[in-house]
Amino acid sequence: MLAVKRKVIEAALVIVFFLLETTIFSYLELASIKPNLLIILTAAFGFMQGKKEGMFVGVLSGFLLDISFGQYIGFYILLYTVIGYANGFFQKLYYDENIKLPLLLIGGSELVYGILVYFFQFMLQSDFHFLYYLGHVIIPEMLYTVIITLIVYQLILRINRKLVEEEKRSASRFV
Amino acid sequence: MKTRNQKGLESKYWLLIIVAACVVCMAATFFADVKSGPLRAIADYTVVPMQKGINVIGTWVNDVADNFATLKSVQKENETLKEQNENLKAENNQLQQKAVELERFYDLYKMDQNTSDYPKVGARVIANDGSNWFTSFTIDKGSEDGIREDMNVLSGNGLVGIVTEVNAHSSTVRSIIDEVNISAMVMTTFDQCIVSGDLKLINNGVVQFEQLANNENEVAVGEQIVTSNISSKYLQGLLIGYVSEVNVDSNNLTRSGYIIPAVDFKKLQEVLVITTTKQDLIDNGNQTESDSSGE
Numbered sequence: 001m002l003a004v005k006r007k008v009i010e011a012a013l014v015i016v017f018f019l020l021e022t023t024i025f026s027y028l029e030l031a032s033i034k035p036n037l038l039i040i041l042t043a044a045f046g047f048m049q050g051k052k053e054g055m056f057v058g059v060l061s062g063f064l065l066d067i068s069f070g071q072y073i074g075f076y077i078l079l080y081t082v083i084g085y086a087n088g089f090f091q092k093l094y095y096d097e098n099i100k101l102p103l104l105l106i107g108g109s110e111l112v113y114g115i116l117v118y119f120f121q122f123m124l125q126s127d128f129h130f131l132y133y134l135g136h137v138i139i140p141e142m143l144y145t146v147i148i149t150l151i152v153y154q155l156i157l158r159i160n161r162k163l164v165e166e167e168k169r170s171a172s173r174f175v
Numbered sequence: 176m177k178t179r180n181q182k183g184l185e186s187k188y189w190l191l192i193i194v195a196a197c198v199v200c201m202a203a204t205f206f207a208d209v210k211s212g213p214l215r216a217i218a219d220y221t222v223v224p225m226q227k228g229i230n231v232i233g234t235w236v237n238d239v240a241d242n243f244a245t246l247k248s249v250q251k252e253n254e255t256l257k258e259q260n261e262n263l264k265a266e267n268n269q270l271q272q273k274a275v276e277l278e279r280f281y282d283l284y285k286m287d288q289n290t291s292d293y294p295k296v297g298a299r300v301i302a303n304d305g306s307n308w309f310t311s312f313t314i315d316k317g318s319e320d321g322i323r324e325d326m327n328v329l330s331g332n333g334l335v336g337i338v339t340e341v342n343a344h345s346s347t348v349r350s351i352i353d354e355v356n357i358s359a360m361v362m363t364t365f366d367q368c369i370v371s372g373d374l375k376l377i378n379n380g381v382v383q384f385e386q387l388a389n390n391e392n393e394v395a396v397g398e399q400i401v402t403s404n405i406s407s408k409y410l411q412g413l414l415i416g417y418v419s420e421v422n423v424d425s426n427n428l429t430r431s432g433y434i435i436p437a438v439d440f441k442k443l444q445e446v447l448v449i450t451t452t453k454q455d456l457i458d459n460g461n462q463t464e465s466d467s468s469g470e
Binding site: 015018019022023024026029032033034036050051052055059064065066067068069071072073074075077078081082085088117118121122129132133136137141 | 186187189190193194196197198199200201203204205214215217218222223225226229230233301302303304306307308309311313347374375378441
């Protein structure tokens with residue numbers, strides 16, 4: 001039952017973040033760059049709850065992006081799933097109070113994401129201005145995302161903490 | 176390890192399954208040209224209504240804020256506008272008479288296709304692409320409002336892009352920034368050229384044009400570039416933008432340069448969709464031709 005509740009809450013978070021991203025966040029653009037909320041969410045659940053949860057959030061995020069804007073269905077699902085999975089490897093290093101690791105991981109995920117999008121959607125269409133895109137899209141997007149992470153991450157952390165507490169309580173009841 | 180196995184599949188197998196499914200889907204959309212229609216329909220009934228809602232609230236808040244700020248200036252403006260209105264009414268009468276004349280001339284020259292004549296539908300931009308890489312966006316009109324694929328989209332008087340995906344209540348528009356090779360021409364001389372948008376260039380506020388014949392026709396800065404009559408998807412004579420720079424290519428045969436778009440792509444809120452597509456015109460043209468030849 002609690003597992004279902006967790007999934008529902010995660011799905012709701014993905015939808016809310018997606019809606020924010022596509023509507024309100026276009027007003028928060030700085031130098032025509034906006035932060036990537038779905039990466040934050042995917043990476044965060046990856047290192048907080050492990051590979052499976054990371055993948056679950058990644059699939060949902062990618063699915064929403066694909067059905068509303070993807071050129072090829074599956075592209076964003078693949079990208080976000082891999083990011084969620086990869087962040088799952090860092091679950092062992094992660095503990096609640098540490099803010100450095102999440103910032104590092106989310107920044108890293110964002111960087112990898114940017115490079116992969118460039119590689120598959122621009123370089124394969126013979127657009128080779130990598131350094132330009134690195135300096136004008138990938139790095140700014142990463143920095144902006146990391147800054148937004150400072151706020152958004154607290155929210156995700158709190159929601160996750162509540163879920164973990166509930167799960168622990170019900171587990172101890174049965175033992 | 177044991178407990179994990181009891182929970183079901185291990186995560187790496189899940190990853191493999193998802194990756195395989197994604198690759199198959201991508202291959203299907205890429206090679207077999209499978210339309211993503213059914214999946215988009217899901218978005219049409221789930222997230223699109225929510226996006227519409229957020230936008231309604233957003234514009235309402237904006238309006239309320241604007242109302243307070245501009246009430247006074249609007250009252251002043253209203254008076255001057257009333258005056259202007261009277262003047263314009265008189266002018267309009269004159270012009271209307273001239274328009275009737277002009278129409279007769281058009282009839283004589285069989286030039287009935289003019290930009291302003293295309294039937295248009297207004298639509299609201301409800302969501303933009305969630306990434307910093309592309310400039311496509313969603314509008315709140317779909318097939319039930321008569322929108323079809325390949326319809327041209329305008330904002331103000333400039334070309335914004337083209338409808339690429341249509342759902343029942345929403346459609347996706349790809350802007351000319353993401354578009355390469357739009358067939359265009361210089362408005363005054365009818366010289367053909369090719370316009371391409373580019374993420375790199377649009378940050379400098381321009382799109383580029385190429386392969387303009389290097390002939391005796393001067394192209395001045397500020398010249399209007401419009402879509403050409405030979406474009407297969409864009410209707411003729413839609414304003415793309417104004418020339419900002421012209422250079423003769425090193426081959427001395429062609430010229431290239433930059434265009435400042437007539438549309439501010441950062442601030443799109445309402446757009447106009449032209450409900451005639453180029454294909455319609457071609458089909459109609461063929462029909463009337465075959466009709467007349469049949470007679």
